[in-house]
Amino acid sequence: MKLDQLKVLRAVVETGTVKSAAESLNRTQPAVSQALKALEFQTGTELFDRSGYRLELTAVGRRVYLQSLRVLAEAEDLTQLIRHFEKGQEETVTIAIDAAADPNLMTPVLAGLQTRFPDTRVILRAEVLSGAIEAVRSGAAALAMAPAIPVMLEEEGFDYRPLNGSVMRNVAAPSLLDAMNAPRTLADLRRFHQVIARDSGQASGLFDRELGVQKGQRRWYVSDLHMKKQLLVAGLGWGRLPEHLIAEELAQDRLRDIVLPHTHLSFEIEVFVFRQRRSAIGPVATHLWDAFAH
Template sequence: MVKLDQLRVLRAVVETGSVKAASERLHRTQPAVSQALKALEVQTGTELFDRSGYRLELTKIGRRVYLQSLRVLAEVDDLAQLVRHFEEGREETIALAIDAGTDPDLVTPVLGRIQTAFPETRVVLRAEVLSGAIDAVKSGRAALAVAPMLPVMLEEEGFEHRPIGRVIMRNVAAPALIAAMGTLGRLSELRRFTQVIAQDSGQAAGLFDREIGVQKGQRRWYVADLHSKRALLVAGLGWGRLPEHMIAGDLERGALQEIALPHTHLPFEAGVYAFRQARPVTGPVAAAIWNGFAQLAEGPS
């Protein structure tokens, strides 16, 4: 039976070009390396090297054996890394709830560092809307969350939280719909134009137990996510509020325009928070993510 040690010797000889160099790399004697190669040739039933020249060259079959050995050794290394990963108590899977209104640029730097440091942990990103992120953390479906929030909402739930950025929400519509609206004087005049609303992905309890920013008697359509909402607004099928980072390009090229009212401040700014349960049971990966968001909260050093 072919042994892993023999495959490692084969790799070293091919990469260094000689038994002498391979023995130095492996910290073994030249006879030991030569013996391992001979044993491998016996196991495979063929010569793996052409020894007629100054430098060892793989035979045709030897090249096939060598390439297959690289795949085997890579899988063994991956398995060893996976075993070490779990021996150190690192999570197999971790779920994060990310509100749809969060600018991805806030979280991707932290996630990039996590991917590098913990490549064996599967990260599940749950897309949530409004109270969905709170529900995900409360229920344990997510270890932590990132969402635009009022601090009072997080304090009401008893969460540990920290600010990591800001988001500006703007009420927008396609130019054709803006033109159809004419000169608006009051917010109530928007009721006769369809408002597109992203449905809450949570239970909408507490402060969420109402449709924030929706007037009584307002014509409305519902969508499941902000990308569908944006598509409907660009198509002129309604108006609604979207985060500035999502529509910056649409506003710049005129695909969407901001709704302006002379005496009403429609856009609003909110803090984006990372939050988790006050007494979390966290593994090293969750702790590293939380610490990454802590660094965002503290700002550049």
């Protein structure tokens, strides 16, 4: 049994057809079919039910597939470990930062990183909602700093550490609040545009719906919170922003809280730093992780 055969098995299960698996692996369909047949010959049983359009795992096939995922993960960890030994410290390290997280939490850590690893390139990825989790899950980022719920991080199998809490506040410019004429319910806000930051990830699971957006709500979409703030200050809409991002605007009365009787529009969030639970972690990523513990 070869790792290559297990990779073919994983690709076929994930894509559902031999053709799609061949495309994802950049191989011919006969080569993929041959690898599957060889694997079935070695296990002594059929791994797939081929009666339908999509290949479906048999009971034995599912057990083999689940075990193969563990074997492939171990092999990928070993490959990563060898590469770290060969290269020493990482040439590049990527950090995903959610727009709702206070960047002041990151700057002292980055200052220490710059002093200790001056030759390592650092890439900071700005993410929104599920984007940070997806970046770490896919390996595109070594770690991330973002608001999250502990159970979500547990389900992803991440290592995580709490950093601080913040408050998301629903705000609008004074001119727009005057136009709202003392709203009493969420329904009173429907005709005023809500400005919403688009999810930078695939919005799966908990994120696969627009939280805090009511049916029939007029809405505009932006790709980052700074653009969102600019539109809110200009009186072009209302929306939710993290407290640290609008402290100055609130102090200068350029933005105000939207207050509705019996309705709590603002809510608290908890920011975490998290990473994949991998055995092979480079010295730069390790330094970053440890720095957040102090």
